Amino acid sequence: MKVNIGVVIAAAGQGKRMGGSVKKQFIELAEKPVLLHTLDLFAELEYVREMVVVAAEEDVERTKELLSSYPHIRVIPGGAERQDSVYLGLTALCFSDYVLIHDGARPFLSRLTLERLIDAVRSKRAAILAVPVKDTIKRTDETGIVMDTPPRQSLWAVQTPQAFALSDILAAHEQARQDGFLGTDDASLIERLGQAVHVVEGEYTNIKLTTPDDLVFGEAILRWRKEKGQ
Numbered sequence: 001m002k003v004n005i006g007v008v009i010a011a012a013g014q015g016k017r018m019g020g021s022v023k024k025q026f027i028e029l030a031e032k033p034v035l036l037h038t039l040d041l042f043a044e045l046e047y048v049r050e051m052v053v054v055a056a057e058e059d060v061e062r063t064k065e066l067l068s069s070y071p072h073i074r075v076i077p078g079g080a081e082r083q084d085s086v087y088l089g090l091t092a093l094c095f096s097d098y099v100l101i102h103d104g105a106r107p108f109l110s111r112l113t114l115e116r117l118i119d120a121v122r123s124k125r126a127a128i129l130a131v132p133v134k135d136t137i138k139r140t141d142e143t144g145i146v147m148d149t150p151p152r153q154s155l156w157a158v159q160t161p162q163a164f165a166l167s168d169i170l171a172a173h174e175q176a177r178q179d180g181f182l183g184t185d186d187a188s189l190i191e192r193l194g195q196a197v198h199v200v201e202g203e204y205t206n207i208k209l210t211t212p213d214d215l216v217f218g219e220a221i222l223r224w225r226k227e228k229g230q
């Protein structure tokens with residue numbers, strides 16, 4: 001059965017941890033802005049019914065210009081926090097049964113992984129990409145003393161896209177706004193309502209560009225893919 005899939009790209013951040021003068025969505029990797037690396041994959045998919053890019057208010061015009069070869073992608077202004085920007089993106093969708101919520105600053109997603117996530121959301125309603133944590137994780141108290149070491153077998157580093165039935169995630173965002181709850185991802189808003197979120201194993205290369213060293217990893221990922229002919 002044909003389903004309508006919408007995409008919300010959160011790209012309204014200020015990139016403070018990157019620390020440079022150019023916001024990370026506009027930084028060029030292999031002579032192409034990060035945001036275009038991110039969008040290209042979605043823009044070529046026939047089952048994507050609609051796409052919304054959420055940009056910082058001051059960057060809306062610049063983002064529209066950058067996306068001028070994609071007239072079907074809408075660009076709207078975002079909010080103060082990622083969660084606010086995503087909410088605004090969700091409310092702009094008109095035709096979608098399911099939505100993929102993705103960070104504009106996560107430009108190395110592969111088509112294979114995306115398709116596995118889409119298969120999962122169609123049967124499970126809420127599915128996210130994640131990779132098993134490789135390091136040992138410790139929890140500390142406010143003085144930096146280790147409190148405990150959670151068993152690693154149950155720990156995952158969570159990525160985007162995160163995929164949901166649109167009605168569920170809209171309701172979860174509305175509830176979070178009402179409760180004043182701010183999560184660091186969208187799945188946490190569903191989890192707090194008791195709904196199951198399914199993990200789909202992703203790829204370690206689907207990194208988010210957050211700090212300057214991530215740009216070095218990013219260049220290396222692109223080089224590696226080119227060598228492999230991908």
Ligand SMILES: Nc1ccn([C@@H]2O[C@H](COP(=O)(O)OP(=O)(O)OP(=O)(O)O)[C@@H](O)[C@H]2O)c(=O)n1
Pocket residue numbers: 009010011012013014015016017018025054078079080081082083085086103104105106208209210
């Ligand atoms: N108000 C915000 C904040 C973040 N984002 C987006 O959410 C994604 C993940 O956020 P993060 O890596 O934290 O980006 P920034 O907020 O730009 O970075 P920083 O926290 O270092 O300022 C990014 O694609 C970013 O553009 C957004 O759409 N709206």
Ligand SMILES: C[C@](O)(CO)[C@H](O)COP(=O)(O)O
Pocket residue numbers: 082103158159160184185186208210
């Ligand atoms: C949504 C996310 O990319 C999942 O890893 C991440 O939580 C975003 O966090 P940030 O604080 O906006 O970097």
